[in-house]
Amino acid sequence: MASYNKNGQVNIYDIARMANVSIATVSRVVNGSDKVSDSTRKKVLEIIEKVSFTPNVFARGLGLNTMHTVGITVPTISDMYMARAVYYLEKFLSKNGYNCILGCSGFEQDGKKAQVDLLLAKRIDALILVGSTYAGSGENIHDTDYIREAAKNVPVFVINGDVTGENVYACVCDDKTAMYEVTSALIKSGREKIMFLSDSHSYSANKKLEGYETALKEAKIPVNGELKMYVQNEIHYVRDMLLQYKNLSFDAVVATDDAIAVGVLKYAAAKGLSVPGDISVAGYNNSSMAIASEPELTSVDNHVEQVCFDTVERLLKVIRDEAKEVEPRIMVPCHIVKRNTTDF
Amino acid sequence: MASYNKNGQVNIYDIARMANVSIATVSRVVNGSDKVSDSTRKKVLEIIEKVSFTPNVFARGLGLNTMHTVGITVPTISDMYMARAVYYLEKFLSKNGYNCILGCSGFEQDGKKAQVDLLLAKRIDALILVGSTYAGSGENIHDTDYIREAAKNVPVFVINGDVTGENVYACVCDDKTAMYEVTSALIKSGREKIMFLSDSHSYSANKKLEGYETALKEAKIPVNGELKMYVQNEIHYVRDMLLQYKNLSFDAVVATDDAIAVGVLKYAAAKGLSVPGDISVAGYNNSSMAIASEPELTSVDNHVEQVCFDTVERLLKVIRDEAKEVEPRIMVPCHIVKRNTTDF
DNA sequence: AGTACACTATGAAAACATTTATGGACAAGG
DNA sequence: CCTTGTCCATAAATGTTTTCATAGTGTACT
Numbered sequence: 001m002a003s004y005n006k007n008g009q010v011n012i013y014d015i016a017r018m019a020n021v022s023i024a025t026v027s028r029v030v031n032g033s034d035k036v037s038d039s040t041r042k043k044v045l046e047i048i049e050k051v052s053f054t055p056n057v058f059a060r061g062l063g064l065n066t067m068h069t070v071g072i073t074v075p076t077i078s079d080m081y082m083a084r085a086v087y088y089l090e091k092f093l094s095k096n097g098y099n100c101i102l103g104c105s106g107f108e109q110d111g112k113k114a115q116v117d118l119l120l121a122k123r124i125d126a127l128i129l130v131g132s133t134y135a136g137s138g139e140n141i142h143d144t145d146y147i148r149e150a151a152k153n154v155p156v157f158v159i160n161g162d163v164t165g166e167n168v169y170a171c172v173c174d175d176k177t178a179m180y181e182v183t184s185a186l187i188k189s190g191r192e193k194i195m196f197l198s199d200s201h202s203y204s205a206n207k208k209l210e211g212y213e214t215a216l217k218e219a220k221i222p223v224n225g226e227l228k229m230y231v232q233n234e235i236h237y238v239r240d241m242l243l244q245y246k247n248l249s250f251d252a253v254v255a256t257d258d259a260i261a262v263g264v265l266k267y268a269a270a271k272g273l274s275v276p277g278d279i280s281v282a283g284y285n286n287s288s289m290a291i292a293s294e295p296e297l298t299s300v301d302n303h304v305e306q307v308c309f310d311t312v313e314r315l316l317k318v319i320r321d322e323a324k325e326v327e328p329r330i331m332v333p334c335h336i337v338k339r340n341t342t343d344f
Numbered sequence: 345m346a347s348y349n350k351n352g353q354v355n356i357y358d359i360a361r362m363a364n365v366s367i368a369t370v371s372r373v374v375n376g377s378d379k380v381s382d383s384t385r386k387k388v389l390e391i392i393e394k395v396s397f398t399p400n401v402f403a404r405g406l407g408l409n410t411m412h413t414v415g416i417t418v419p420t421i422s423d424m425y426m427a428r429a430v431y432y433l434e435k436f437l438s439k440n441g442y443n444c445i446l447g448c449s450g451f452e453q454d455g456k457k458a459q460v461d462l463l464l465a466k467r468i469d470a471l472i473l474v475g476s477t478y479a480g481s482g483e484n485i486h487d488t489d490y491i492r493e494a495a496k497n498v499p500v501f502v503i504n505g506d507v508t509g510e511n512v513y514a515c516v517c518d519d520k521t522a523m524y525e526v527t528s529a530l531i532k533s534g535r536e537k538i539m540f541l542s543d544s545h546s547y548s549a550n551k552k553l554e555g556y557e558t559a560l561k562e563a564k565i566p567v568n569g570e571l572k573m574y575v576q577n578e579i580h581y582v583r584d585m586l587l588q589y590k591n592l593s594f595d596a597v598v599a600t601d602d603a604i605a606v607g608v609l610k611y612a613a614a615k616g617l618s619v620p621g622d623i624s625v626a627g628y629n630n631s632s633m634a635i636a637s638e639p640e641l642t643s644v645d646n647h648v649e650q651v652c653f654d655t656v657e658r659l660l661k662v663i664r665d666e667a668k669e670v671e672p673r674i675m676v677p678c679h680i681v682k683r684n685t686t687d688f
Numbered sequence: 689a690g691t692a693c694a695c696t697a698t699g700a701a702a703a704c705a706t707t708t709a710t711g712g713a714c715a716a717g718g
Numbered sequence: 719c720c721t722t723g724t725c726c727a728t729a730a731a732t733g734t735t736t737t738c739a740t741a742g743t744g745t746a747c748t
Contacts, residue, residue, distance in 0.1 A: 024701095030734095055733080056734065057734095062734065077427050077431045080632075094448075104438075118438070118443070288579075288603065288633055289636040293638065355706085356706065357705080368707080371706070379726090399706070402704080406705080407707035407708080408707070409732080
């Protein structure tokens with residue numbers, strides 16, 4: 001009985017005709033809003049069910065100027081931390097009726113900007129940027145103007161980044177405190193030559209460095225530049241790099257990611273050093289690698305789930321025009337997961 | 345100079361007025377199509393650039409009945425294999441002007457169906473389902489009718505699943521051959537009591553089982569049901585489970601995922617068994633765990649990148665109405681990455 | 689009882705911003 | 719003068735939401 005249009009889909013006119021009502025009434029029924037008599041509502045719903053009518057999102061988007069979609073950009077999803085973040089964001093958002101459109105921007109500034117523009121063109125309701133708001137990995141240059149530019153159109157939520165501005169909100173892990181605590185624990189357990197291995201100059205990485213240095217200073221241990229190194233976030237790269245040094249002397253390592261820490265374990269194994277006896281090692285992110293390695297890795301859990309949950313919660317508030325109630329910046333604590341590569 | 349409409353956005357009428365042309369001409373310029381004189385095109389483009397006009401996707405979607413979007417469903421993205429798949433799919437699709445809308449369905453049938461319906465309602469141009477088309481993880485029941493139902497609306501592409509039907513296309517890894525080769529290699533290196541550890545009854549897992557059994561039969565080794573076990577895909581679970589058995593005798597293990605294999609390594613370490621001396625172990629998926637473990641894990645690389653690339657390539661063909669040219673089902677070979685947990 | 693009034697349920701039509709089919713103006717070539 | 723081709727404008731079509739208007743119904747006041 002349903003007459004189909006050019007696209008072969010039932011539309012609101014078909015429903016209206018079949019139910020002997022106007023399209024306005026059908027629309028009201030579909031949107032659950034307003035006052036419609038129970039009998040009419042029932043009649044319309046039955047027909048909608050029978051011909052399985054789904055309102056056209058484009059037309060709806062045109063009318064409402066929104067499609068209940070949020071954009072998520074990550075540098076890459078091929079990284080356990082990012083993957084988990086996307087997983088939780090999607091989970092919480094879809095639970096609230098929002099779809100996620102995903103963009104992997106790469107680590108370059110150009111890619112990120114392009115990705116953001118692409119998402120904005122889709123008329124998303126909000127934008128979430130996960131991590132790495134800095135440009136490049138070796139440079140300390142960063143340009144976040146394009147983010148503030150984007151914020152003129154939609155609220156922007158940054159996870160583990162340091163952008164601020166009108167209509168941009170941030171949620172960060174307290175990486176500084178976590179790294180301070182790890183380093184302090186190592187010092188208390190008798191370590192003095194603690195190496196800091198990082199894979200980037202990102203906001204998070206810099207906070208971790210601050211925590212590390214604060215702990216050293218507090219213990220009156222001079223900060224030794226030679227013990228601070230930037231490496232690729234790759235197990236074998238780290239192992240091989242450390243093996244090249246002849247006169248490197250250290251008795252502990254704090255790393256900004258588990259892969260780096262595992263690289264140190266491989267180095268220790270190659271040199272015949274015992275862990276945590278000769279060298280204590282602490283990783284970061286509490287990834288699956290932390291329990292795959294031998295010995296199993298002490299690591300920092302940065303509560304991705306919590307961060308994502310808080311972000312989505314605030315995002316929904318902002319979208320619902322309760323922006324005054326949401327803080328522009330919140331911080332979530334981390335916690336240390338003690339395993340077998342440290343003796344604290 | 346630009347006059348803004350209710351939503352504060354420049355529209356095609358504004359451009360038309362400023363350029364002294366009709367909106368049809370602006371549309372033609374924007375879409376690059378048709379014949380427009382160079383002078384007009386230039387004039388219009390300049391104005392578009394100046395006021396940074398972006399066509400409204402909703403209106404465009406309404407007119408074209410497409411928004412250049414494809415839906416991707418995965419059971420979870422919090423799994424390295426899935427995460428990498430999504431990464432590559434997004435990469436190849438966005439390179440071709442398509443956006444991805446992501447849905448994590450969970451492993452339950454209901455969730456999957458709901459997720460698919462949600463995506464269809466968004467009028468996606470195609471749907472990609474990654475892995476696990478089976479229901480549950482312990483049951484062999486599967487209902488793929490909802491997928492064929494979805495295929496009535498959009499082309500469906502299944503990665504590592506066994507659905508077939510009108511308008512559904514599949515791309516699978518040759519897991520059977522890979523597992524056959526791993527098992528054969530273990531047999532040739534002198535192993536006889538080879539255990540098969542799997543985490544699911546998915547299509548892939550079943551293919552792996554077939555390969556395993558084929559290799560045994562070919563070598564005239566009887567298939568021992570006790571050596572075939574289903575476990576959780578979790579390192580410590582596997583270790584603890586194996587430790588519970590008193591009289592379990594095996595000299596090799598093939599696993600359907602690296603995490604399971606690493607669990608076996610942990611078991612061996614706890615029992616004081618040498619790997620690969622006393623027990624040879626082979627993992628699957630060649631994840632980051634494979635090089636994090638000690639010794640490093642022999643594993644199977646199933647070429648996610650290739651699978652995703654092929655899928656997107658065929659998807660684009662189908663969307664461009666070249667469906668006759670694309671095969672409904674293709675298979676991509678895997679390859680074994682030899683490391684230190686096997687002596688072949 | 690009659691009238692004014694409020695309120696409910698519903699319909700008509702405008703608005704949303706595009707694409708595209710149709711056809712017209714104009715120029716060039718026979 | 720007729721034909722052909724190029725460039726472009728007019729208008730229809732796409733499928734909703736929402737504002738405004740109105741018919742109908744019940745209520746209170748005179």
